Amino acid sequence: MVRAFLTFTDWTARIAQTVAMALLYCFCAMMLAEVFSRGFLSRSLAFSWEYSAFAMCGVFLLGLGPALQHGTQVRVSLLLSRGPRFSRVVDIAATLVGLVLACLLLEAFWTVFHASFTRGLRQSSYMNTPLAIPQALAVAGAVEFVLAMAARLLRLLLGLEPELAREAEDG
Numbered sequence: 001m002v003r004a005f006l007t008f009t010d011w012t013a014r015i016a017q018t019v020a021m022a023l024l025y026c027f028c029a030m031m032l033a034e035v036f037s038r039g040f041l042s043r044s045l046a047f048s049w050e051y052s053a054f055a056m057c058g059v060f061l062l063g064l065g066p067a068l069q070h071g072t073q074v075r076v077s078l079l080l081s082r083g084p085r086f087s088r089v090v091d092i093a094a095t096l097v098g099l100v101l102a103c104l105l106l107e108a109f110w111t112v113f114h115a116s117f118t119r120g121l122r123q124s125s126y127m128n129t130p131l132a133i134p135q136a137l138a139v140a141g142a143v144e145f146v147l148a149m150a151a152r153l154l155r156l157l158l159g160l161e162p163e164l165a166r167e168a169e170d171g
Helices: 003-039 049-069 085-121 132-157 166-171
Strands: none
Touching: 003 132, 049 085, 049 132, 085 132
């Protein structure tokens, strides 16, 4: 059961990473189109700023879980250098606090998404985008972050390596 959960979280992190990467490419394409349009057509694209903001939100939030899984998060190594046992306790405590904060983040994003979805709220702009669409990206990113934090805590408690090994990623 534990292995199935860890495999599931690794799989969802890979999906989130792929979607975040696609959104980043879309963001870049929209900004290049905006620069081209302003430079050569002397007008702004109606959708570029709004959708670029939505894409960047998705990139940041969907990238949280994979970043944690790959060990690219910012860490304070001063406490972690005080010995293996102390380091493990600090790492478990920090991960537990992170999991609680990730759950609060998920609850906040879910509340906003649910309100937008049930009320049919739309972006007050030319595009009139239903807000539930970009907010769904935020909820998905927050879910992935909670899963990644839970998997990290579980790995730490079981004495496993909390981050994926580089060899396993390339193979």
